[in-house]
Amino acid sequence: MSPALLDARLVVRRDAFRLDIELRIAPGETVALLGPNGAGKTTALRALAGLTPLVDGHLTLDGRDLSDEPPERRPIGVVFQDYLLFPHLSARDNVAFGPRRHGMDRTSAHAVADRWLDRVGLAGYGRRKPRHLSGGQAQRVALARALAVDPVLLLLDEPLAALDARTRLETRGELRRHLAAHPGATLLVTHDPLDALVLADRLVIVEQGRVVQEGDAATITARPRTDYVARLVGLNLYRGRGSGNTVTIAGDFALTSTDSVEGDAFVAFPPAAVALHPSRPDGSPRNTWPAVLADVQHHGDSLRLRLDGPISVAADVTPAAAARLHLEPGRELWVAVKETETRAYPGDG
Numbered sequence: 001m002s003p004a005l006l007d008a009r010l011v012v013r014r015d016a017f018r019l020d021i022e023l024r025i026a027p028g029e030t031v032a033l034l035g036p037n038g039a040g041k042t043t044a045l046r047a048l049a050g051l052t053p054l055v056d057g058h059l060t061l062d063g064r065d066l067s068d069e070p071p072e073r074r075p076i077g078v079v080f081q082d083y084l085l086f087p088h089l090s091a092r093d094n095v096a097f098g099p100r101r102h103g104m105d106r107t108s109a110h111a112v113a114d115r116w117l118d119r120v121g122l123a124g125y126g127r128r129k130p131r132h133l134s135g136g137q138a139q140r141v142a143l144a145r146a147l148a149v150d151p152v153l154l155l156l157d158e159p160l161a162a163l164d165a166r167t168r169l170e171t172r173g174e175l176r177r178h179l180a181a182h183p184g185a186t187l188l189v190t191h192d193p194l195d196a197l198v199l200a201d202r203l204v205i206v207e208q209g210r211v212v213q214e215g216d217a218a219t220i221t222a223r224p225r226t227d228y229v230a231r232l233v234g235l236n237l238y239r240g241r242g243s244g245n246t247v248t249i250a251g252d253f254a255l256t257s258t259d260s261v262e263g264d265a266f267v268a269f270p271p272a273a274v275a276l277h278p279s280r281p282d283g284s285p286r287n288t289w290p291a292v293l294a295d296v297q298h299h300g301d302s303l304r305l306r307l308d309g310p311i312s313v314a315a316d317v318t319p320a321a322a323a324r325l326h327l328e329p330g331r332e333l334w335v336a337v338k339e340t341e342t343r344a345y346p347g348d349g
């Protein structure tokens with residue numbers, strides 16, 4: 001891996017909340033910072049941008065210590081969630097603002113702005129004020145504005161959150177192209193696993209101000225380490241004690257797997273691997289238990305059920321299967337999960 005362009009340990013306090021995370025991003029790399037509400041994602045972004053001070057740690061970008069630099073002296077471009085375009089300035093002047101502030105003369109700054117507007121597909125929109133731009137266009141102006149200063153670090157805060165579903169899909173694809181062309185480091189803050197998977201090379205997941213897991217999408221999907229991560233990647237996840245092919249989770253409740261693991265262990269399986277039966281199924285006695293239906297929600301073309309019992313489990317069923325099972329909250333069912341569908345892996349590394 002190339003040496004990090006961004007090398008930071010961000011320690012920030014906001015009242016009772018404390019953020020303490022390490023971040024390293026290589027040149028050309030896009031890292032997604034994911035986490036539930038209140039995890040500290042925006043706080044991390046603000047600390048990098050210089051809007052919230054570090055109480056400890058360090059922040060170097062391309063070898064330069066930035067921890068005491070004011071925001072305007074940092075070689076950083078930011079796309080905020082609601083874009084924060086200057087309403088009284090044209091699209092062109094919004095984009096030219098950064099280069100101007102860095103000392104470029106007006107004509108050259110306009111030339112840079114026009115080039116960037118062209119790159120983001122908005123040639124000819126330079127004279128428009130933000131209120132005359134659609135959400136997708138405003139997003140592209142905000143991206144052009146952030147990139148026009150040739151930032152060493154590009155920060156994106158939920159860059160697609162304000163867009164409707166259709167524009168979001170198109171803009172996500174465009175953003176991916178621009179990020180691939182950006183030679184600096186990029187940090188993308190998002191709630192949306194799809195944005196993270198499409199746009200980022202690596203995911204860093206924060207919960208309660210700490211990094212709980214990081215790695216590429218495949219590694220994290222294969223081995224989630226917290227409930228939040230498991231839900232993010234759509235898996236049921238439990239922690240227990242492994243002994244051979246069995247992981248004991250709660251009391252004497254255990255799941256078996258074709259994997260073998262000793263000691264602290266996780267066991268995971270997808271909701272689609274859960275089979276439901278109106279009565280105790282014959283045959284395989286393993287991974288079969290009685291449960292009570294607690295909740296039903298639409299999930300794409302299927303229904304996602306939440307079942308209570310010795311463990312709480314999510315199950316995906318087709319509408320046809322749901323009709324056959326006469327699903328309604330409080331209904332008692334038998335759950336079965338094949339041991340070939342469960343994955344068990346060590347809890348401590």
Ligand SMILES: Nc1ncnc2c1ncn2[C@@H]1O[C@H](COP(=O)(O)OP(=O)(O)OP(=O)(O)O)[C@@H](O)[C@H]1O
Binds near residue numbers: 036037044
């Ligand atoms: N201005 C503030 N003053 C005091 N505490 C704050 C302030 N802003 C945020 N916090 C606290 O800091 C913590 C982290 O908030 P932050 O906005 O960084 O989380 P987040 O991961 O970005 O969440 P979200 O996904 O909801 O935007 C929260 O517990 C919040 O209550």
